[in-house]
Amino acid sequence: MKTALEPHNISSCCYRILWSLFSAS
8 A cells, every 4th residue: 555645545545434434324
């Protein structure tokens, strides 16, 4: 896994977190 400072990594991480929260709701 690359550093979280990379834009594409941040987007992917945020997307996965948001999707997890949405699915858990």
